Amino acid sequence: YLKSVADVRLAEGPSEIRRVGQKRAAVISGDISGRDMGAVAADVRQAIARQVLPAGVVAGLSGQEEEMERSFRSLKLALWLAIFLVYLVMACEFESLVHPFVVMFTVPLGVIGAVLSLVLTGRSVNVVAMIGAVMLAGIVVKNAIVLIDAVNLLRQEGMEREEALVQAGLKRMRPILMTTATTILGLLPMALGLGEGAELRAPLAVTVIGGLAVATVLTLVVIPVIYTLLDRKAYAAEASAAAATRLAMGAGAAAPEGIGPALGAAPLPEIAE
Template sequence: MQAFPVMRQGFGQRTQKPVQFVLGGGTYEELARWRDTLIDHVRENNPRLMALESNYNETQPQLRVEIDYERAASLGVTVMEIGRTLEVLLGGRNVTRYVDDGEEYDVILEGDRGSQNSPRALDNIQVRSARTGELIPLASLVTLSDFAGASTLNRFDRIRAITIEANLADGYPLGEALTYLEEAAAELLPEEAQTNVAGASRDFRQASGATAFLLILGALVVFLVLAAQFESLIHPLVIMLTVPLAMSGALLALLLSGQSLNIYSQVGLVLLIGLAAKNGILIVEFANQLRDEGQAFRTALIEASVTRLRPILMTAVTTMAGAIPLIISTGPGAESRLVIGTVIMAGVGSATLFTLFVVPVAYDLLARHTGSPGAVKRQLEEEIANAPSD
């Protein structure tokens, strides 16, 4: 359940499709066959991938020059001479440079463009024999054939590549589409075929990995801050147990409402780490204070849970109420506000519900044999007070 926003392009620019699946590893002819195999399979089995196309389109009329190597060798014409002649007359060759008035200019040798209007112009080209020095018609050494080729030959990560592009049907996650293409390519294509992603699909993959790292880093920072405050590793662990439960509630709300995990919901999940930990802090901190006053462990825990119930509910209700305008707002940007509001409301609600049950039980099981943050201070004060005076 993930999606990635694609920025709209300005007028005159080609809008990239969200699915950018790259095939690489062979010659362009092999890549074209692999592309056709994969596209035909997708069209037959997955209608949710729409408007399939590639950036390798054989629509450019071209001529293939096939050299008769035996005849060329018998007449003393080398393949290099044939290639260099075609390069000069049909393209152009930089032969030298000259300097005039302090400026350097390239000298390019090329054929007359006016005599190259048709493929038959190749019949007028002649090459010189290295053996006899005579001019020999090129048409007697080569065979011309028409074919349709691609106007551009693309590479990806320095290898020959063809990129397959597609649009997604409504409700079809980009991550699921990429996984489907990778599995289909592994099943249908030979082992030497390489796959990768580009464009919006590459950004999506990178953002997905960054999301997990961001959430883990946020939870770790909160845990370390709480550990420093409570002077314990057990108490922060009890508090942080509500964070995954709160995120589960937020993700469930996104799923039930038909929304996606995008950049806005990721912001909401990061905010939820602190909001979910707040309720556990109220219970654990007050229980520690009661234990510092000398109350028994179970009595302090029960009184802290009962006493802090009202503050927990009040802060939860006000936080959830603050998210309502985000959910019901309209106009430009309403979609992004809706996602953040849904995450906050559902996450805080589930965190509050689970806090009332999970935190007291976890505190009773894990923190029974731990001291409160003030225990060390009281012990030092008692030892100083009971120490014999000089």
């Protein structure tokens, strides 16, 4: 009866037939040594792109790489959420919406350093590097917080904006550099890839070290500039509101209590009678 529906003979064949989406599939697996998975996956994709596959044949990556792609997408959301939460905490601390905005400019500075460090070390952006970026979003703002807080304290004592920025930079430079150096030195063994499984942990350390180092240097230059620009705009807006209030109350009338510059402590200009 079997011969009526099949051609029976002895021959070699596969022990199992794998299917993906009801289509036959062949699985090729391998181990990684000395390199991170992201870099190897990028090389495999380039090798596949160079091949001319027959009609109906599709090649792609699966397994851990597929799981990493899904994790990568979820970590993007985690990164934006971390940035928002950091901003929210600083807004409560400074009791202002402008000061945290100035501090958050350190985040793109850290991203620049993180990308440069990954490029210089020949590493790709993978899930571990993204975890480092999420950590970096919370670490990199501390230097700007220290600097802006010192500027605000000096301005509350009556110091002018430019002088307060200079004095705050001089007073806080040493603590900023020391805390940054200790963090970098603590992550250095991990970045060097020492020990078993180091190729998995190294991208995290490289991301944090590069981002923190570049952001620290640029913070001392860029943050005072951003602070000055936003302070001028905020002061002009507050001065215009105060002038309109005084004119509405009559020439020479005092402005309502609480009207003043948004970022500094300097008095508002008097309105000519």
